Amino acid sequence: MTEQYGSIEAGGTKFVLAIGNKNLEIMERISIPTSTPSETIPKIIEFFKKFNVCAIGLGCFGPIDLKKDSPTYGYITNTPKIDWQMFDIVGVLEKELAVPILFTTDVNAACYGEYVAGAAKGLSSCVYYTIGTGIGAGAMNMGEFVEGFSHPEMGHMIVRKVEADTYEGNCPFHRDCLEGLAAGPAIEKRTGIKGQEMGQDDPTWDFVADYLAQAIYNTTLILSPEKIILGGGVIKQPQLLPKIKEKFKQLLNEYVSYPHIDEYLVLPTLGDNPGTIGCLALAKKKQTLSN
Amino acid sequence: MTEQYGSIEAGGTKFVLAIGNKNLEIMERISIPTSTPSETIPKIIEFFKKFNVCAIGLGCFGPIDLKKDSPTYGYITNTPKIDWQMFDIVGVLEKELAVPILFTTDVNAACYGEYVAGAAKGLSSCVYYTIGTGIGAGAMNMGEFVEGFSHPEMGHMIVRKVEADTYEGNCPFHRDCLEGLAAGPAIEKRTGIKGQEMGQDDPTWDFVADYLAQAIYNTTLILSPEKIILGGGVIKQPQLLPKIKEKFKQLLNEYVSYPHIDEYLVLPTLGDNPGTIGCLALAKKKQTLSN
Numbered sequence: 001m002t003e004q005y006g007s008i009e010a011g012g013t014k015f016v017l018a019i020g021n022k023n024l025e026i027m028e029r030i031s032i033p034t035s036t037p038s039e040t041i042p043k044i045i046e047f048f049k050k051f052n053v054c055a056i057g058l059g060c061f062g063p064i065d066l067k068k069d070s071p072t073y074g075y076i077t078n079t080p081k082i083d084w085q086m087f088d089i090v091g092v093l094e095k096e097l098a099v100p101i102l103f104t105t106d107v108n109a110a111c112y113g114e115y116v117a118g119a120a121k122g123l124s125s126c127v128y129y130t131i132g133t134g135i136g137a138g139a140m141n142m143g144e145f146v147e148g149f150s151h152p153e154m155g156h157m158i159v160r161k162v163e164a165d166t167y168e169g170n171c172p173f174h175r176d177c178l179e180g181l182a183a184g185p186a187i188e189k190r191t192g193i194k195g196q197e198m199g200q201d202d203p204t205w206d207f208v209a210d211y212l213a214q215a216i217y218n219t220t221l222i223l224s225p226e227k228i229i230l231g232g233g234v235i236k237q238p239q240l241l242p243k244i245k246e247k248f249k250q251l252l253n254e255y256v257s258y259p260h261i262d263e264y265l266v267l268p269t270l271g272d273n274p275g276t277i278g279c280l281a282l283a284k285k286k287q288t289l290s291n
Numbered sequence: 292m293t294e295q296y297g298s299i300e301a302g303g304t305k306f307v308l309a310i311g312n313k314n315l316e317i318m319e320r321i322s323i324p325t326s327t328p329s330e331t332i333p334k335i336i337e338f339f340k341k342f343n344v345c346a347i348g349l350g351c352f353g354p355i356d357l358k359k360d361s362p363t364y365g366y367i368t369n370t371p372k373i374d375w376q377m378f379d380i381v382g383v384l385e386k387e388l389a390v391p392i393l394f395t396t397d398v399n400a401a402c403y404g405e406y407v408a409g410a411a412k413g414l415s416s417c418v419y420y421t422i423g424t425g426i427g428a429g430a431m432n433m434g435e436f437v438e439g440f441s442h443p444e445m446g447h448m449i450v451r452k453v454e455a456d457t458y459e460g461n462c463p464f465h466r467d468c469l470e471g472l473a474a475g476p477a478i479e480k481r482t483g484i485k486g487q488e489m490g491q492d493d494p495t496w497d498f499v500a501d502y503l504a505q506a507i508y509n510t511t512l513i514l515s516p517e518k519i520i521l522g523g524g525v526i527k528q529p530q531l532l533p534k535i536k537e538k539f540k541q542l543l544n545e546y547v548s549y550p551h552i553d554e555y556l557v558l559p560t561l562g563d564n565p566g567t568i569g570c571l572a573l574a575k576k577k578q579t580l581s582n
Contacts, residue, residue, distance in 0.1 A: 063547065077548075125439035139513075142435040148416035148516040149549050156546060157509050160451050173546040218448050222430075222513045225439040255447060255464040256354065257368075258440050 005287070006048055006056035006099070007279030009106060010089070012081065012133075015040060017047045020280035024117055029276065036083040037092075045096045055290065056101045057282030059109025059275055060089060062136075066104065066151055074103055102286035104138075105151045106130075106275060110268075111138030112145075113278025114229050118270040123226040127219055128274065129154070130232035131212065135179040139223055146223070155179040159214045165207040182211040184234055200239045208234070209243035216244065216265065217251040220258060227259070231268045241265065296578070297339055297347035297390070298570030300397060301380070303372065303424075306331060308338045311571035315408055320567065327374040328383075336387045346581065347392045348573030350400025350566055351380060353427075357395065357442055365394055393577035395429075396442045397421075397566060401559075402429030403436075404569025405520050409561040414517040418510055419565065420445070421523035422503065426470040430514055437514070446470040450505045456498040473502040475525055491530045499525070500534035507535065507556065508542040511549060518550070522559045532556065 004027075007018040011034060018029040028051070032043045048056070063079065065072045074090025090103045104112070111128035120126035120140070127139045135155030139146035146152060156177045167190045171180030180186060187195040190204050198204065216228055235241065245261050258264055268274045295318075298309040302325060309320040319342070323334045339347070354370065356363045365381025381394045395403070402419035411417035411431070420428045426446030430437035437443060447468045458481045462471030471477060478486040481495050489495065507519055526532065536552050549555055559565045 123439075141432045141437050141439070144433040144435065146432050146437070146514060148414075148432070148514060149555075150515050150547060152515050153512045153547055156512055158449075158451055158505050158542070160449055173544045174542070214449050218509055219513060221444045221447055222510060223437060223439060224441050224443050251449070251465070253464045256441060256444055264440075 003287075004051055004053045005280045005283035006051070006053035007276050007283065008044065008056060008058045008060075008093075009109065009275045009279060010034070010058065010060040011106060012061050015044065016276060017044060018276045018280065019051050019053065020277075020283075022284065024277050024280045024284070026273070026276055026280070034081075037087050037089075041092060041096075044093065048097050053097075053099055053283070055099055055283040055287040056093070056097070057109060057279030057286065058090065058093070058101050058103050059106040059279050059282075060103065062105050062151065063153075064103070064105060064151070066147060067149075074101075100286050100290045102282040104145060104282065105136070107136040108138035108145050108151065109278035109282060110231060110274040111140060111229070111278065112281055113270055113274035113276070114268055115140045115278075116281040117277050118268055118274055119229050119266050120227045125223070125225045126227045126229060127223060127225045128229045128231060128268075129212075129215075131183065131230065131234040132232035133184045135183050135215075135232075137219070139225065141223065141225075154215065154219065155183070157215050157218060159211045162207050162210050164203070167207075178211055178215050182208045182234075187234065195234060195237065200237070205237065205239055206243060209240055210247050212240070213244045213247035213251060216248050220252070220256070224256075227263070228265050229268050229274075230265065231274060235267065241267070294578075295342055295344045296571045296574035297342070297344035298567045298574065299335065299347060299349045299351075299384075300400065300566045300570060301325070301349065301351040302397060303352050306335065307567060308335060309567045309571065310342050310344065311568075311574075313575065315568050315571045315575070317564070317567055317571070325372075328378050328380075332383060332387075335384065339388050344388075344390055344574070346390055346574040346578040347384070347388070348400060348570030348575075348577065349381065349384070349392050349394050350397040350570050350573075351394065353396050353442065354444075355394070355396060355442070357438060358440075365392075391577050391581045393573040395436060395573065396427070398427040399429035399436050399442065400569035400573060401522060401565040402431060402520070402569065403572055404561055404565035404567070405559055406431045406569075407572040408568050409559055409565055410520050410557050411518045416514070416516045417518045417520060418514060418516045419520045419522060419559075420503075420506075422474065422521065422525040423523035424475045426474050426506075426523075428510070430516065432514065432516075445506065445510065446474070448506050448509060450502045453498050453501050455494070458498075469502055469506050473499045473525075478525065486525060486528065491528070496528065496530055497534060500531055501538050503531070504535045504538035504542060507539050511543070511547070515547075518554070519556050520559055520565075521556065522565060526558065532558070
């Protein structure tokens with residue numbers, strides 16, 4: 001029998017569930033709303049019971065507890081989504097489905113997808129940013145996720161305010177951090193117009209590009225990754241990437257020799273699938289580790 | 292015969308050479324000035340020829356080429372020290388001494404020392420900052436150095452200017468990056484007084500603590516290390532660490548749960564020896580890998 005792997009992308013608004021084969025090809029995929037655990041979990045179980053997966057990769061919204069020796073390993077921790085606070089998502093699913101689960105953040109899963117089968121295939125390091133309703137990132141270094149006391153939270157990095165930008169920022173923790181100035185809601189709050197409907201020449205895009213370039217510059221100096229992949233809804237604005245590249249080059253001022261800019265700062269090559277493919281690849285890895 | 296390991300700390304002003312045993316105890320150590328390769332290299336060879344080392348760890352001032360598949364692997368690259376530019380330090384020493392060399396940055400070596408035998412012993416991740424005439428950092432993640440297209444250059448991170456600080460910064464590449472505002476020369480340029488002679492209540496220390504706290508905050512969000520170790524001459528000012536901790540806590544605003552601040556931000560436990568012990572440990576690792 002052909003082996004099947006399971007993918008769970010647990011997001012703030014929806015769960016995407018998928019089945020894949022050993023070539024990481026997606027064979028089935030459904031999406032269910034993120035309501036409460038008591039409503040959502042039975043639907044997940046129902047879906048996977050129809051298949052015979054040998055392992056599941058779970059990329060989850062955060063913050064989550066990834067410390068293997070922690071009593072709350074596998075839990076979603078202090079999320080603003082009250083119903084999911086301190087919910088033992090890994091424990092519940094492993095018990096009900098009786099398969100091993102490799103647990104990580106949603107952005108780590110997407111990063112792993114691009115690392116194994118996408119833009120960073122064959123490299124030993126990369127960073128994956130998602131810029132959407134929030135900003136998050138996952139990173140690989142020498143084949144391992146970058147993590148320590150917890151997972152990265154790159155979206156809340158300090159950036160230097162652009163002088164012409166009068167918007168004060170909307171992060172409830174840090175006001176004008178990267179996410180507070182450059183994520184979707186912050187873009188919309190400047191003008192009252194959603195990013196998707198805003199003109200490409202709106203000065204807001206220059207501010208957003210500046211903040212993202214600063215974050216990419218700091219990421220470059222701290223991690224020295226071989227590639228930085230930019231995903232998420234905001235980056236689909238075609239005017240953004242060229243502006244980010246220009247500003248990044250100015251900031252770096254040729255201080256370090258990095259790969260060619262068009263090879264270094266790229267869009268995902270897996271399109272909207274890096275998360276699903278990443279979770280399938282993590283399931284495959286988990287199975288290998290469990291055997 | 293007892294095995295002996297060699298340590299070379301190649302710094303901008305001096306080379307520190309040492310011999311250690313398998314317990315990483317330092318048995319011999321000398322210091323020679325960093326003049327030109329044609330003067331310094333023969334002294335290194337002369338020193339090591341007196342012993343019978345089986346491997347050498349070399350922690351080197353940068354920038355250096357660490358890419359194994361690069362034609363200039365093992366070179367010091369575009370350093371401002373003209374005589375050492377594009378000098379094949381690993382190639383020359385391996386040829387003359389006929390022992391394998393594990394090559395990394397000076398800060399990575401110090402980081403490895405604290406990781407193997409110092410403040411971060413037993414952990415799987417840490418960051419080591421040195422704050423002196425320059426600012427640099429090395430990092431470990433899951434037992435491996437953090438590196439990709441090259442080594443980290445954390446000293447040039449973007450920080451947000453403190454309003455009351457009128458000093459413009461002195462980094463030739465980025466003017467007011469972390470190093471341009473908070474390294475030894477920048478401290479001295481504000482007042483004309485060397486840091487060591489400046490009063491502990493000089494407001495410069497508040498600025499410096501603020502910039503270092505910002506860098507540590509960004510490092511925390513990007514790497515999530517289990518411990519951050521602060522070394523180098525500047526941090527010997529006893530008023531600095533408490534100020535940095537205070538500012539760091541303000542910046543983080545309890546957004547992530549990290550280890551207790553006094554366990555998280557620490558001084559080296561190896562005193563002035565993390566570099567030497569790190570190089571010895573790298574030599575030991577190299578020997579294991581070579582066998």
